[in-house]
Amino acid sequence: MPELPEVECLRRSLARIVGRRVVRAELFRLDVTSWIGDANDGAAWTGLPPGNEIFALHRRGKQLAIETRGGGVLVIHLGMSGQTLLDSTRVERTHTHACWTLDDGSTLSFRDPRRFGGLWAGRDIQAVENVLWKGLGADALNVTATMIQSVTRASKRAIKSILLDQRVVAGIGNIYADEALFDAGIRPTSRRTLSDTLANRLAASIRSTLNAAITRGGSTLRDYVDASGSAGSAQHLHRVYGRGGECCVSCGGVLRQISFLQRTTVFCPRCQPA
DNA sequence: CTGGATGCCTGGGAGC
């Protein structure tokens, strides 16, 4: 569920760890951890090597990278239910898979009940970009009409399938795909090549939908909270997601909910013509 | 090249 806006809000809420030195790394579940490329030098997996100073927070699509000075980058993917918490006051220790203590006494922890997410350790940010993020498309905040239009021209894939493909554009999941397509007036199942007008409209819809969600702190449907444990309120902006059978905010017609691409898809039959 | 089906995983909600 955490998509680009939620991960971006998480990134921003972690700003105060920049400049902090890692004191201790504790791992409770090794099976959520991986190495990037040849990063495994035989030492134990720590994600953030103790002794290193955190100096940058990067995001690409739905993935967050915490870079330390002198090498050692931790990449976090929240999957469906992941949380990255700073100084969590909640006693909730269940499903916490890793924890790092910083030199100001604060703790950074990663929880993920469903374990669809994970942690990756890389040598440096170049390794992350060249290996882990190599296949990812442009970040969805920077999507252009051309990027989408060229794919619709080259294939007959449904537009929603294209938007969900992280290799084309990184950061869009089921919620914002439906929201952006509604905003652009395009049916999710459409397989037509997008005209210049529609491609421009869709690119603008994606950017504005994501930015609006970021402004509201992301969408919290159940699990998402930022590093301080605060929920977002962007779910109140949703116009189609989770509203199947309800009235279209634009035309008043009934929103249709279908199963498409093994996902729940909601659209307005009138505002998003086939 | 496609999409469909499946599995991973847990918590929450519905239904009985």
Add this chain to the structure above:
DNA sequence: TGCTCCCAGGCATCCA
């Protein structure tokens, strides 16, 4: 109240 069932979906993988 408590049980079972189903569903949510990001992503990898195999299959048609």
